[in-house]
Amino acid sequence: MTTQTKPRLKPKHQRLVLALIAIVAIIGAGLLAASALRDEAAYFVTPSDIAAKPPEPGVAIRLGGMVEKGSIVRSPDGLGLAFVVTDGKATTRVAFRGIVPDLFREESGMVADGSLNAEGTFVATRILAKHDERYMPPQLGTMPIDRDNMVGTTVEPKR
Template sequence: MKPRNRRLAFVAAGLMALGAATWLVLDALQSNLVFFFTPTQVVGHAAPRAGAFRLGGLVEEGSLHKAADGLALSFVVTDRAQRVPVHYRGLLPDLFREGKGVVVSGRLQDDGSFMASQVLAKHDENYMPPEAAAALEQARPSAPGGPQ
């Protein structure tokens, strides 16, 4: 084999290896990508029906119901405009409270409820994920007599 052909073979093999590595990285990122949605977006069918995603908002006051075993529970996540019932089996974070911000990871069920695999409560009285804060501000109903 001529030196020029050998060099071309090495360059071609290198490009193929680089392409394969790029494809593997992009495939891994795609499978681990989780989007954030608000209850208004979920009710409006903007959230994926089959894939996992994060749902964020406030835990509705009086909506927390625990089963006798203490591990199965349900509550409602709201953005003050729409509500999504959430079911979860596991231990809740210490900062989980009704009326406070929450982000849950999981999948949407056929009945429109959300089956959570993870519950994240905000860690500080002043902190809220930027996406959740923007969604709550956008969904806040305007005051009667105020600007429309």
């Protein structure tokens, strides 16, 4: 790479130092920006966030977490749905009327748009299923899963 710039060794080194300084400055700026965005860029809040700093009732928020085992209750007409969302530390009750994705199920991640009502129940207007990072064939899907690890990797923000 250096075959043709031999006579200009010095300015080349100067440019290399300049480039390295610039790269360090860019990385520094990027990390600063990312850490400043840390809370703003979160796609959803967790039940712990709601427990720590309850948002005003009626303010639109997005809630994410795991659907607690055995918590899904369907209304008699089949359209209403109530369940509990957990992040392992806190829980939030959620109510929803509508169609949920196929992958929405107990002990699986979900994300809901909506707001808290006066009683502290999260009234969802839309529900998305969150897929986790595990992929396996169907016969393995019934195997016992590492619950703690799953909550840690899918719901809890790693800070």
